[in-house]
Amino acid sequence: NAGVTQTPKFQVLKTGQSMTLQCAQDMNHNSMYWYRQDPGMGLRLIYYSASEGTTDKGEVPNGYNVSRLNKREFSLRLESAAPSQTSVYFCASGRSLMSELFFGSGTQLSVL
């Protein structure tokens, strides 16, 4: 049982480049989330999707877009990467907005 799978594991971008982080879950969960983790800042919510077909902004949505492609997949896109977006990104899923979350293993992103 894979749980939450994120790709890629590591990525280096130049300022201004774009990329998409992929996330898929096989637990039939309704809710999916994207977080970023920075030293001393804990986990900050970027965007979330309460159910297939809906997405909402979290605490720090600026510079990001998301797509809930289907129930399994939730992608995060950086249209024009900035050094401030250097971070570790985690995808998570839960049965509902009121459920505990299950996390992927993260994507380490560096923007030069």
Added chain:
Amino acid sequence: GQQLNQSPQSMFIQEGEDVSMNCTSSSIFNTWLWYKQDPGEGPVLLIALYKAGELTSNGRLTAQFGITRKDSFLNISASIPSDVGIYFCAGQRFNAGNNRKLIWGLGTSLAVNP
């Protein structure tokens, strides 16, 4: 955004010692969750608490949902080297309209000296 006050920020202990950490908030929560994050991995759920006063164990870990519903505690007994990692608390309120997202503490970094 709102965050929980989690303490201590870091701990360095000897193997075999007991560990205590806690989270406090100015708001009332309906759910408290405790996660552990190993280096290079995502957080993994350790214990979930759903009722004020609830005391729940998972092996050597015990967590409590505070009576005031504004705090929670995690204890680890007889620590071992694999307990090393960052421990996060997270709380959730259900009476805030659409705002039912988890609110996170900043983590307690635990180091265990064998």
